[in-house]
Amino acid sequence: MKNILITGGAGYIGSHTAVELIKAGYRPIIIDDLSNSQEKVLERLEEITGMKIPFYLGDCADRSLLDQIAKDHKLSGVIHFAAFKAVGESTQKPLKYYKNNVGSLVALLEFMEAHSILDLVFSSSCTVYGQPDTLPVTEDTPRKEAESPYGNTKKVCEDILVDLIKSKSDLKIISLRYFNPIGAHPSGKIGELPSGVPNNLVPFVTQTAAGIREKLTVFGDDYYTPDGSCVRDFIHVMDLADAHVKALSFLENKNTNFYDVFNVGTGNGNTVLEVIHTFEEVNDLKLNYEIGPRRPGDVVKIWADTTKINQVLGWYPKNSLADSLRDSWNWEKKLNE
Numbered sequence: 001m002k003n004i005l006i007t008g009g010a011g012y013i014g015s016h017t018a019v020e021l022i023k024a025g026y027r028p029i030i031i032d033d034l035s036n037s038q039e040k041v042l043e044r045l046e047e048i049t050g051m052k053i054p055f056y057l058g059d060c061a062d063r064s065l066l067d068q069i070a071k072d073h074k075l076s077g078v079i080h081f082a083a084f085k086a087v088g089e090s091t092q093k094p095l096k097y098y099k100n101n102v103g104s105l106v107a108l109l110e111f112m113e114a115h116s117i118l119d120l121v122f123s124s125s126c127t128v129y130g131q132p133d134t135l136p137v138t139e140d141t142p143r144k145e146a147e148s149p150y151g152n153t154k155k156v157c158e159d160i161l162v163d164l165i166k167s168k169s170d171l172k173i174i175s176l177r178y179f180n181p182i183g184a185h186p187s188g189k190i191g192e193l194p195s196g197v198p199n200n201l202v203p204f205v206t207q208t209a210a211g212i213r214e215k216l217t218v219f220g221d222d223y224y225t226p227d228g229s230c231v232r233d234f235i236h237v238m239d240l241a242d243a244h245v246k247a248l249s250f251l252e253n254k255n256t257n258f259y260d261v262f263n264v265g266t267g268n269g270n271t272v273l274e275v276i277h278t279f280e281e282v283n284d285l286k287l288n289y290e291i292g293p294r295r296p297g298d299v300v301k302i303w304a305d306t307t308k309i310n311q312v313l314g315w316y317p318k319n320s321l322a323d324s325l326r327d328s329w330n331w332e333k334k335l336n337e
């Protein structure tokens with residue numbers, strides 16, 4: 001069994017990826033400082049997978065802790081999820097974001113080189129495209145100036161990886177540019193755990209349906225889109241998790257140093273209002289929502305061209321928007337039980 005270090009593995013996408021890794025025959029090792037997650041996720045993962053996952057509590061930029069992990073387990077690859085991700089906070093505290101998001105990547109790369117751990121999958125984001133001029137976006141669509149320090153950390157991290165591979169490092173690296181991850185494990189045992197007021201649409205939708213929030217506001221219905229609300233590419237977190245497994249196994253078969261980027265989305269754009277109506281329909285409930293003014297800085301529409309990941313990694317999403325929204329609601333209900 002190959003050991004894969006997952007930084008930020010107690011978080012939303014990392015925890016679901018741990019499940020998919022185990023299903024594919026890997027052994028995940030998690031390091032997380034629990035700055036945006038809870039330790040009970042580890043118990044839940046054990047319930048789902050029947051496997052006790054080695055867990056290290058700490059900062060993934062802590063070299064002595066990383067060295068200890070490499071001593072305890074022979075690592076064959078790393079998936080680097082750990083980062084801060086609150087766009088709004090990043091504009092108030094940019095250094096916190098650069099230090100954690102960029103600093104942890106650099107520390108991790110130094111650690112990997114020192115221990116000859118060659119394979120890395122990095123969490124990037126469609127935020128690097130900003131508001132694109134053409135749709136859907138391919139990996140060759142030019143990246144735009146970042147809208148926030150958070151977005152810029154993803155661009156800077158991608159640039160660091162490009163420079164590293166140019167320098168003839170032995171590493172083999174894939175950046176996955178996630179579109180909008182939603183949904184939860186179908187068991188309802190793990191899912192997204194936003195702290196405070198959710199930044200993302202779907203946790204706001206589920207919390208409104210659960211009565212935690214009084215009302216959902218749709219920011220604008222007068223954009224040039226099918227129903228006037230913004231368009232995103234919503235991808236089920238289990239499909240996203242599977243993309244990491246495919247990326248890892250692709251890297252394992254590479255004999256030379258390597259870097260590439262892949263979009264991970266469904267290839268379809270859905271409007272915010274479509275999400276609301278699909279959520280109501282599939283879960284048979286009514287959502288209290290209102291139309292509000294446009295929100296400054298919102299990208300109007302973006303969705304992925306997924307041809308590259310389909311063809312090169314052989315990855316295709318299996319879940320529909322309705323599946324995702326059913327699983328999101330199932331998770332929210334279990335959270336409030």
Ligand SMILES: NC(=O)c1ccc[n+]([C@@H]2O[C@H](COP(=O)([O-])OP(=O)(O)OC[C@H]3O[C@@H](n4cnc5c(N)ncnc54)[C@H](O)[C@@H]3O)[C@@H](O)[C@H]2O)c1
Binds near residue numbers: 032036084124125178
């Ligand atoms: N969720 C999204 O919408 C989205 C979209 C695009 C990209 N991403 C990226 O995907 C990755 C995972 O996102 P997520 O939604 O699972 O976020 P998350 O906050 O749920 O998970 C991140 C985890 O990393 C941990 N962490 C943060 N800094 C750490 C550090 N220095 N050392 C150890 N642990 C640390 C947190 O405690 C948390 O458990 C992030 O890099 C994020 O920027 C997320």
